[in-house]
Amino acid sequence: MTDVTRTAIRAAEALIRPHVRHTPVLEVDLADFGRPARPVALKLESLQHSGSFKARGAFTNLLTRDVPDAGVVAASGGNHGAAVAYAAARLGIPATIFVPAVTTPAKAERIRGYGAKLVVGGDRYADALAASEEFVAGTGAMTVHAYDQTETLVGQGTLGLEIAQDLPDLDTLLVAVGGGGLIGGIAAWFRGDVRVVAVEPEGAPTLHRALAAGEPVDAPTEGIAADSLAPKQVGRLMFPLAQQFVERSVLVTDEAIAAAQRSLWDAVRVVAEPGGATALAALLSGAYVPEPGERVAVLVCGANTSAVQL
Template sequence: MSHPPLTYADIESAADTIRGRVRPVTLSALAPGTAPAGPDDPLDNGYRPVGEVLLAHEFEQHTGSFKARGALTFLAAHQATGTLPDAGVTIASGGNAGLACAWAAQQLGVRATVFLPETAPPVKIAKLRGYGAQIHLAGREYAEALAACEDFAAATGALASHAYAHPLIAAGAGTLLEEIVAQVPDLDTVVVAVGGGGLFAGVATAARKHGVHTVAVEPEHCRALNAAVEAREPVDVSVDSVASDSLGARRAWQGALDAALHDSVSSVLVSDPQIVAAREALWNRHGTAVEHGAATALAALLAPAPHGYRPRQGEKVVVVLCGANTDPSDLTPPGPTPDAA
């Protein structure tokens, strides 16, 4: 289904819709020594960012990810226009979008039915049940869950939401950048992980309005947007990454590609070992347990040259940590820091 192109006015409208209903994002400085050094590390040997790097704690948002912004924007808009059916809303999701949709539906008194791949993390399934959603597992990839969701919507009349491919969803996500710029008015660059492209499209659209550079980061074996930019059209890609539970879109949204085809956007790929190491670094230096999709953004700053993204001297950068719906049991206990007694 085609939609009108995403505009900055859409993001302004979304900000009005969800103001006071979502948690404003908080920022913190990247701790010194976050990038580990050593010949066997998958991160750059001794590299330290030369710019000022801040972390956006969007993993603290309702439902544990940025998705709450778009889901609430989407449902509130349909409720306001009387286009929300009695059958409620349905969505296919690897987890985070489903959680957000279920939460937003609960907030607005709407029924939610969520379709997930069988590979969805148990922690996300448990949280979905906590929001009162009806859950269906279908297939092993997002595309299979989406097909089952579409069949359900056709049979029941439920409003079909989407994990990322809708201007209302992207506009809600773009409100995050508005909050960041309000706190960092001289922001130079925002770094964001990309799956299907809803967060990226919203953030990049708002960033372009403010003259901010956007760095779109993807796993090298889960690169729907990067491949679309190369082909100048959305194309199917393979999905094989440690971050595929949240970034595992097989095809990028056209709206995301439109946002990416600007000089204000850079596309960066990182490896799974770099993603894992960035996640460990956040845990060891910040005590922050994020999902691999969130760590993907930070991995771009820590990956060895010529890969990743290198801030210039004095550049002010915000890295979006977009979600924390993860099982932290695979994180090693942090050892003593240099400041420890």
């Protein structure tokens, strides 16, 4: 694959369709969350195989690239690793997953449960990535990057295609951002036809800072969602897509994320990890205020948490 186009995304969708779920849309009213009445659609990608949208990019990588006998390797805060481990198990491919110490036990257990070898490499995602690169140099395994790889972006873009099928009259989609693979792929699909708004934790304003600087730059990597939304920089492949097709980035506090996580459970009995609830936090906290009549959807992108944490 050479470019993140609608043609490439359509081809990937057809290829991975037997391996991924078409996840449901839940129509709700913000009155259910204690806010002024307004209809909102929740795209529950948290119900995807391996517990997040990452399965789409994982299967796209494994089904379109030549995988060596040494198998595949991924660095991940948890969700990408779980997705690569899941896809590798289904396709009979060995997988080694490097995670940082901040990875939650729920995500580590899921990776091990899929049969992958799990290695803790450093305190943050950047450390795990460096450790995985050393492993690749020594073994010849194939790297599956969490966000800065064409196949990954194209795979995540299949979620944009699916949302367009589910919600043909959509005006605005709120998407949580970490490294940017998800929003980059989705933006490449919609290409301005739908307003795509990035939502990031205040403690990890990666895309926010990049858009202000005009290029990917280092950002803090802290906060409640640090295991999924806190790389040092957004991907360089996604950044031109974000510049062209992401309307803006809004920031939310850890408190707002935790409140959205609780509200999803209390109001509609949907489980989300902090990163998965971040996009909804923008609506509930007022960080994003829709116009009257604006048709809004929120992407609930991950559910890899434990009942105790929730």
